[in-house]
Amino acid sequence: MKALVKEQAKPGLWLVDVPEPEIGPGDVLIKVLRTGICGTDLHIRSWDGWARRCVRTPLVLGHEFVGEVVEAGRDVVDIKAGDRVGGEGHLVCGKCRNCLAGRRHLCRATVGLGVGRDGAFAEYVALPASNVWVHRLxxxxDVAAIFDPFGNAVHTALSFPLVGEDVLITGAGPIGLMAAAVARHAGARNVVVTDVSDERLELARKVGADLALNVSDGEIADGQRELGLREGFDIGLEMSGRPEALRDMIANMTHGGRIAMLGLPAEEFPVDWARIVTSMITIKGIYGREMFETWYAMSVLLEGGLDLAPVITGRYGYRDFEEAFADAASGRGGKVILDWTR
Incomplete structure (x- = not known):
């Protein structure tokens, strides 16, 4: 089968023939239809410091996908050939304290699909049945292909109650855009999104942001004044991983404000801990999705009319992966999809 492989420990990806994956009694074999390109895939392609530390070559990339079941192992129930499915890309041990308590998203031995084991940038992918999500509706x-990052957005946005709250989102990348759509759908009073890309800020407006602010020529405090906010933001969703973004967010939170932080910083950086303490601000780290509560929430949100179409801005056949990755790396658009049927 064809697959996008990190064949060598240097920048680049290679479209090559590899053996189809084999499945065990508890696994499912899936024909891949669409995949989404993630920031993680960009790191592995560029072979940066994180990729050099965490990835062993050769490796089939990809963890955002939708496909169709072609075979289920003999011990698999409730999943059958022909089912349209996605997959939870975090494979957990099932034995640690958190796994046994039903908190699988907190497993300390998590292995990432397309990072720690071969992934879904291929014509077929194999997964344990316990990681397969069947789309019943x-x-x-294209939307089904991005349930993984959509889940990051939902997990982050719904960490705290949003109804009637003023929400600040720093970072208008694809996940920040989806979080803005969720916050608007969930009843936030004001949704403000910041970034330095005018193209992405325009996408933020399309998904329902009340104010999309370019912080290269304006300040969050200006946005507060424009909206008539006198005490700061109630909820902060930090999606950029940028030190200045978190610092500005903290400086613009109300007393008792709550911050959910998904953006992954490249290195350590100082923040104003005195402000966090005296303003009694809560900061919660977010990683991945709750299994599978977030997946239920995603399906219900879409069933309830949430529209993610504006977030998807690039569609390519898998043979055009170089152009697709360049698009995704440009920092100007939303989500980029690879079609594995053409």
Missing amino acids: PVDL
């Missing part, structure tokens, strides 16, 4: 294939 019709979902657009």
Whole structure:
């Protein structure tokens, strides 16, 4: 089968023929239809410091996908050939304290699909049945392909109650855009999104942001004044991983404000801990999705009319992966999809 492989320990990806994956009694074999390109894939392609530390070559990349089941192992129940499915890309041990308590998203031995084991940038992918999500209701294939990052957005945005709250989102990348759509759908009073890309800020407006602010020529405090906010933001969703973004967010939170932080910083940086303490601000780290509560929430949000179409800005056949990755790396658009049927 064809697959996008990190064949060598240097920048680049290679479209090559590899053996189809084999499945065990508890596994499912899936024909891949669409995949989404993630920031993680960009790191591995560029072979930066994180990739050099965490990835062993050769490796089939990809963890955002939708496909169709072609075979289920003999011990698999409730999943059958022909089912349209996605997959939870965090494979957990099932034995640690958190796994046994039903908190699988907190497993300390998590292995990432397309990072720690071969992934979904291929014509077929194999997964344990316990990691397979069956789409019981019709979902657009492109949207179904990005349930993984959509889940990051939902997990982050719904960490705290949003109804009637003023929400600040720093970072208008694809996950920040989806979080803005969720916050608007969930009843936030004001949704403010910041970034330095005018193209991405325009996408933020399309998904329902009340104010999209370019912080290269304006300040969050200006946005507060424009909206008539006198005490700061109630909820902060930090999606950029940028030190200045978190510092500005903290400086613009109300007393008792709550911050959910998904953006992953490249290195350590100082923050104003005195402000956090005296303003009694809560900061919660977010990683991945709750298994599978977040997946239920995603399906219900879409069923309830949440529209993610504006977030998807690039569609390519898998043979055009170089152009697709360049698009995703540009920092100007939303989500980029690879079609594995053409």
